[in-house]
Amino acid sequence: MSELKVAISSPVDDNLYSLLVSQLCIDEEGVTVCGIISLKVFSIKRIRSEYKRLGRSLFVKIMNRLSTKTSKRNSTAQEKHLLISKVGLSEKSIKGFSYKYKIPYLKVNSPNNQDAIEFLKNQNPDLILSIGSNIIREKFLEIPTIGVLNVHMGILPEYRGIGVTEWPIIENRVHDVGLGITLHFMDSGVDTGPIVDTKKINIHNCDSLDEFESKYLSEMVDLMIKGVRMTRDNKLLLKPQIKDGIDRGKQYFSTHPRMRALAEKKFKSLLK
Numbered sequence: 001m002s003e004l005k006v007a008i009s010s011p012v013d014d015n016l017y018s019l020l021v022s023q024l025c026i027d028e029e030g031v032t033v034c035g036i037i038s039l040k041v042f043s044i045k046r047i048r049s050e051y052k053r054l055g056r057s058l059f060v061k062i063m064n065r066l067s068t069k070t071s072k073r074n075s076t077a078q079e080k081h082l083l084i085s086k087v088g089l090s091e092k093s094i095k096g097f098s099y100k101y102k103i104p105y106l107k108v109n110s111p112n113n114q115d116a117i118e119f120l121k122n123q124n125p126d127l128i129l130s131i132g133s134n135i136i137r138e139k140f141l142e143i144p145t146i147g148v149l150n151v152h153m154g155i156l157p158e159y160r161g162i163g164v165t166e167w168p169i170i171e172n173r174v175h176d177v178g179l180g181i182t183l184h185f186m187d188s189g190v191d192t193g194p195i196v197d198t199k200k201i202n203i204h205n206c207d208s209l210d211e212f213e214s215k216y217l218s219e220m221v222d223l224m225i226k227g228v229r230m231t232r233d234n235k236l237l238l239k240p241q242i243k244d245g246i247d248r249g250k251q252y253f254s255t256h257p258r259m260r261a262l263a264e265k266k267f268k269s270l271l272k
Helices: 016-027 044-054 057-087 094-100 114-123 166-170 209-213 216-232 257-270
Strands: 004-010 031-039 105-108 127-130 147-152 180-185 195-200
Touching: 004 016, 004 114, 004 216, 016 031, 016 057, 016 094, 016 216, 031 094, 031 114, 057 216, 094 105, 105 114, 127 216, 147 216, 166 257, 180 216, 195 216, 209 257
Parallel strands: 004 031, 004 127, 031 105, 127 147
Antiparallel strands: 147 180, 180 195
8 A cells, every 4th residue: 555544533622642643643654644523522412422322321421530530630641741742742632733734624523423424535534543432333434445443442352332441350350351452443333343453551560540541541542553554554464353153242331430449449459
């Protein structure tokens, strides 16, 4: 492939993960960022879509984020600063980044909406990078000639869905399954697409679950860029999640704050 055309779907305009991946794609030889979409932070359609996807778990998810936001802020600030410096990122928004590099950009209510679909079709991407995405529908998945890449914050196929850092800890499966992230191509299911690569993350050198989770950003950025390079160099080796009709996977949902507290307690015991 002479030049890999990549489009990026970002959850919000100021998402650091999206910005870091976008910058690295711009700097990568043989890769062109042909278009970027980001979601509007607040919209009735987005709230309805999230509620339809998560049900009452949406409110648990919001509670979890509010309860951990303060404790994570201090533990991640230094890591984020180091990452920004390392990558050479200067822009603080996807819109500003797109303007700087003259990349077509559109803010949308949902990646599945017709305006998003038409915009991305017009960019004719080989590959779409889905970052912090909703469930993606068939019309979106059909746009790129190669597929839609995503980094899942859990080990696939065992842990699909959300809250998949806490659940392996709660279920005492850290030693046999591990904690980490999975690069995979998306399909119409929930985290059921073919696996490209998996990265297990060492739990040691951390004092808390929050501190451990602060490691995820840099690892996710590295794994996504690895996937871009593998695609560009035609070195993809895909592993199906369902083998011989057997599916070892299970879908999980957001943990209640009490379950989060249990996971934190169990995590500390793993460090001893």
